[in-house]
Structures are given as structure tokens and as C-alpha cells.
Amino acid sequence: MGIYPKHILPYSQYHFIEQDKLLTQSGLVLIRHIESDKVQWIDNSNVLHPDCIQIQSDHLRDLSNNLLGVFKVDDIFYGINKEYRHSYCELWEEDTMGLIPADNECFKDENRGFYFIPIDNLLKCDLPEVGEQKCHFMIFHTPTKCNFWHISIRLLNCENKEISSLDLNDKKKKRIWKSARDFLIADIISRELKSYTAIPDYLYLKSS
Secondary structure, X not given: OOOOOHHHOOOOOEOOOOHHHXXXXXXXXXXXXXXXXXXXXHHHOOOEOHHHOOOOOOOOOOEEEEEEOOEOHHHHHEEEOXXXXXXXXXXXXXXXXXXXXXXXXXXXXXXXXXXXXXXXXHHHXXXXXXXXXXXXXXEEEOOEOOEOOEEEEEEEEOOOOEHHHOOOOHXXXXXXXXXXXXXXXXXXXXXXXXOOOOOOHHXXXXXX
């Protein structure tokens, strides 16, 4: 029996969670890991040091998280070894079975840190305007071949265009990303999980 949690895999009877239906659900919470050698808290408080959160580059364009429910808190301790990520972390295709990593392709690190992002708070937050760009956070269901519950957070402007796609110089983009990151850390992220709602299974299970 392998170490990787099979219950987080995508299955052929699953389908992508439709964007509009995902956004209508309340009480959903995301969890994101911090590698064990990067965990830092400010003065032993519940506030993460900004260096713990790596805002994705223009190439990645998003912040990877996991949707709590079928995906449990303890599942955050599992990861894919770097040399195998290209095989398992690609976007999953519907009507296919997920791939389970062999024990030599994955690991379990119980010293990983983690934090929570309540989706309700994320979507309703009012970010300050930076560089003449009024932005907001948005979530997207982006399941991978080894994790159906992968959710991406991206930053969009008022025209719903991703910041990384705008015709802005790198300095302006970095200012926008930094402002959003600082807001995320100070006002949305939580170290403690108070409660959450699991997404209903009819939103991802195919009709029989």
C-alpha cells in the first residue's frame, strides 16, 4: 500500500467544477502549504512573515491551494518529488483516471506549515488601487493528475484580465502583486481553521 492519499486523486466519474457554481458556494476554505524550511511567523503571532508566501511569477500566474472537504488538513503533508512533478502536476483531463505516485516519487513531511484562506473573505475583499489598476482575487478549479482538489488564486483587474497578461512593465506588475500579497497576508489568511463547508458532491460527480 502506497503512502500517497488516494482519496484526493481525480477519478473518471468526476468532472471539472463549473466556475459559476463554485462561486455560489459559501463557507469553502482553501489550505496552502509552506515547505518546512520556510515556515516563519512574525513574533510568534498568527501572522505569517511575508517571505513565507511566494506570489507566483508571470510564468505561473497563480497561487496554488487545495479545497478542504475530501481533501483533509493532514493531506497537506504530502508532496511530489521535484523530478516527477512534470508527470503528476499537469492539468487533469476529464474522463481519465488520476495518476498515483509511487513511493519513490512522493514524500510525506509533517513539518510542513500551512495556512487557511476562507474563500468568502477572499472574493469580497476590496483591494486598494495600485498603478491605476483596480484588482480583485478570483479562484479557478485547476485539478492536476494527482490532486482533484487543486484550486488556483489569480489576480484580475476590473476587466477580468489577469495582471500577468497586461501590457505593463515588470516594475508595475510587481507593485500590484506585492500590494495584493500584503493584503492577503494581513486581512485574509488565517493560521487557525474555525469551520468550513465541504463542496456538495453533485458539483463534481457525473450524473449516473
